[in-house]
Amino acid sequence: MGRLNASDTPAGAAPPAPEPVPSWTVSRTFGQLDQQKDQLLFGLQNNRQIEFTLRRDRIASEAELTLDYTPSPALLPNLSHLRVYLNEVLMGTVAIEREQLGTRNRHQMTLDPRLISDFNRVRIEFVGHYQDLCEDPGHSALWLNLAQDSRISLREQALVLSNDLAFFPRPFFDKWDGDKTRVNMVFAADPSLGEQRAAGILASYFGSLAGWRGTEFPVWFDELPVAGSEPGTTPSVVFATNDRRPAAVTALDRFLPVAAPEVALIDHPADPFRKVMLVLGRHDEDLAVAARALALGGKLLRGDRVRVLEAQPLQPRRPYDAPNWIATDRPVSFAELISYPEQLQVHGPQPGPITLELNLPPDLFVWRNQGIPLETQYRYTPPSVDDDSRLSISLNEQFITSLPLSGSHHGRLAALGLAVTARETANASNKLLVPAQNMGAKNRLRYDFSFASTFGGAQPDRCQTVLAVDTRALIDEGSTIDLSGYHHFIAMPDLAAFARSGFPFSRMADLSETLVLIPATTTATRLATLLETLAGIAAETGYPALALRLSDDWNEAREADADLLVFGTLPESQGYDVELADVLQKPGAWLLQGAVSTPQARHQARRRLEQGAFPPEARVEVRARGPLAAIVGMQSPYAAQRSIVALLANDEADFRLLRATLGDSRRLAAVSGSVALVRASGVESQLVGSQYYVGYLPWWLKIWFLLSSHPVLLAGLTVLCTLLAAFLLWRALRWAAHRRRHEA
Structure with a gap:
């Protein structure tokens, strides 16, 4: 359904009013942006970064930051302040006044919407002072509590997109959208099994992309949702065959009938800011082929209409080969587990943790196992104090071990050596066994680098300033975890x-x-x-x-x-x-x-x-609605x-x-x-x-496992086996003695 051009306006008639652009306000707290608790900013660890995203089919026309914070009562007013950056551009400062010390405060700051793109970062830097001279940067009086109720608010505005499948899966799924993936599914009344199957394949594809975001698929029969019936500009997918089509697309005869599976992208007939994808076929099997093509060949799509010739995976799947699960038939390197390039790197006087998500099949049998081999290779800036620097390793918030971080260097510096072998970086590796009982279906492996440093004194008679070293540390991508050899x-x-x-x-x-x-x-x-x-x-x-x-x-x-x-x-x-x-x-x-x-x-x-077997304590009969x-x-x-x-x-x-x-x-x-x-x-x-x-378990391991929950039976069998072994030994000794007597 096309839109009128200026040339289509009759002579003497006023041009049509422009269609209103949908816009709405989205506000997210720091808690919703992955800051699960209040954060303390210290003198040495004095900044916090909050990341947020914006879908590529939207722009931000307004942006605002609301800070909820509580400064230390020992700070010097006005001299202490906050600096706020948006994508490394200074947005402004927040002075800490005398009446704000020790109390919870709220401050609103306008952000420049022109700087907002698909991925954005707000950095809040705390500049604190508790005295004019001879300050200790690690003094306990230097702190500011940043509440998780702080928020970022955007006025989002929809964009008109071209009907080009080259951008698929957008706008149906956008990786920069942190909300639930929401797509309308439209069918003819009483959809057939084939139509439901095709929708299930496509819905599962969107689900595999959405991951932790979750999905929502409102279903409509014979009609397309219109503006006002749902929030935002939710797109729709229509499933139609030559014989069965929703009434809402009956007028779109130029797309029907078809001679093969086809996919078409059009504007919503009543709203140019909404997209509608038509999944078309001669019969139900064609719909499944088109859905598989969208899931398998999205990178091959282009134009507003595509005819599908074939869509089949080349190799059959194997058990437990889900992409989100760690392979259990070989050692897995950390390079296969990271979500973004800098995930394994930290820096600063007190660097934050390095975490990795480890998703396992829930039936992995690790009962009474000695441990799961974990080989960690790491590099770090040598600390100034050897004895107190540590690398702590934990799994699911359970401490595993702590490794010393030494400032000594081993080996010679080769000419034109790579940075990883230079004197400024200490290289080390460690092999350990992770306790298997700590592992579940979803796990978090955590590395904490703790560096001990000595700064200048703050005594009045010996005042000196020392610039803290920008300590850096990383876990090498070649580190491995090995889950091979375990049964299911x-x-x-x-x-x-x-x-x-x-x-x-x-x-x-x-x-x-x-x-x-x-x-x-x-x-x-x-x-x-x-x-x-x-x-x-x-x-x-x-x-x-x-x-x-x-x-x-x-x-x-x-x-x-x-x-x-x-x-x-x-x-x-x-x-x-x-x-x-x-x-x-x-x-x-x-x-x-x-x-x-x-x-x-x-x-x-x-x-x-x-x-x-379940002795009753009372008899209750009710009739209720709910x-x-x-x-x-x-x-x-x-x-x-x-x-x-x-x-x-x-x-x-x-x-x-x-x-x-x-x-x-x-x-x-x-x-x-x-x-x-x-x-x-x-x-x-x-x-x-x-x-x-x-x-499957080997028979001997299965018997041992099943008997482990029956200690009395296991003790009885142990005694019985001991007596049987003693009896057999006694019979063997008697036979040997009897044979010696006859030979003599």
Whole structure:
């Protein structure tokens, strides 16, 4: 749908009024910008950097910084102040007045919006003085508390973009956007399995890009969202075949019908600031091909319309090869783990920590292991005081070890040597074993360099000034961590593994060993829950669900050697009969009456309940209105090594509650065990029923592991084995003595 040009205006008529440019104010606190607590600025560690981003399809027309700070009461007023820089350009100073000392203050400062680009950095520098002469830069009186409630506010304005797929995945996903990735999904009424599958593939692709940001996919049937129905300029994706198309795009006949899978990018018919991507095909399979092409070949796209000839991955995925997970079949260098170039470098008299995120498969078996090999190579400016300088290493905030930082130098300085071998840098390496019991699915490895330095004295009779050395340190990218040789073995059901890592479905990053079972009919909320769940799994693996399989037929589950992800209810015909009414609360436990594989097992569970396995303390019957949902994990009845995770909900309110829980990291952290009951008040989880094990262990290690939880039995077996060995030894000695007597 084109827009009028000036030449199209009739003679004598007034030109049309320009379309208003959408704009809005975005305000983020330092706490939302990764400063999780108040920060203290000291005399030696006197600056703090706050980073923020701006989408490339927006510009900032106004910018403001609000500082919440508390200065030390011992500071000299006016002589002490703050300097504020935006992208290393001085924006202004904030003088500390006498009445502000020791109290919390707020100051607003205008920032120059012309300096704001996609990645920005505000640096706040504290210049503190507590006396006129002979100051000690490390004196405890020099401090200023910078509150995490400080904020940066931007007036953002939308830009009109060209319809060019060369910029894909923008504007649907922009890496500079720190908010949730939000994309509207538009279908014809009652979308088919093929349409839902194509949307699932594309949603998982956006999820793999969004990662920690999260995703949100509002679903619309037969209509495009218009301005005012949602915030910002959220883009939309329309799925349409030659025979089935949403009513909103029926008038766009120039894009339909098609002779092959196609992707087109157009302006929203009623809003030029919004983009609409049409995913087109002759039939449902064409839609899946087009979705895979967007996920695999985004760098090949260009123009406003693309015809897809082929879209298939060249090599099949292997178990545990998710891009976001550390490889477990070889040593991994730190160069593969960093997110930005300067991540392994720090500088300053008191440098900050160096951190690395280590994401592991949740079923990695490290029980009673001696430790995980960690080889660290590091370089640093030699300290002036050898005895008190240290490199501390910790994992998940648990201290591991501390290494001395020596100022001595080893080896000769070669002519024209590289900087890494110069006298100004001490080189060292260390090999250690990280305690395996400290490792989980998500880990943070932290290095803290602590340098001891001697500065000039501040005595009146011996006043001198010493310029502090700009100490530098780094962890070499060639450092390695080695997780090879470990088995994969985990006790199931474990909903915490699903909530945090998408396991067991994420075992194959493309979901090639997963079957998703959905109701025969769907609604906008149910479909949005499906799409956001698939995107959440992809966010953990970093890879889209290219091999996604959807079905509404439980008979297909019987034939498939796959883990089952179920939405809605479990049908009674399959031996489950599990609805929310079957999740009953008992004192100290949750009993899922139907979450067993056979009717006989379900009958036994009911008998245990009646016989007092869970003795009742009271009987309560209620009838209430309110949303209720559940997440249930169990063993698949069709394969011993396969699992079922069911997201149970009955009506739209239940699905809205379930969807909100899956999109909230704090609520999701409470999901664990085998049953998680979801209510408006929160999530309550319990482990009920028998456990089963998924994965492989050598028989001797598996026996030792299973017996470790039964010490009495293990002691009895040890005594029995000792007696048996003694008896065999006694029989052998008797036989040897008997043989000697006969030979004599």
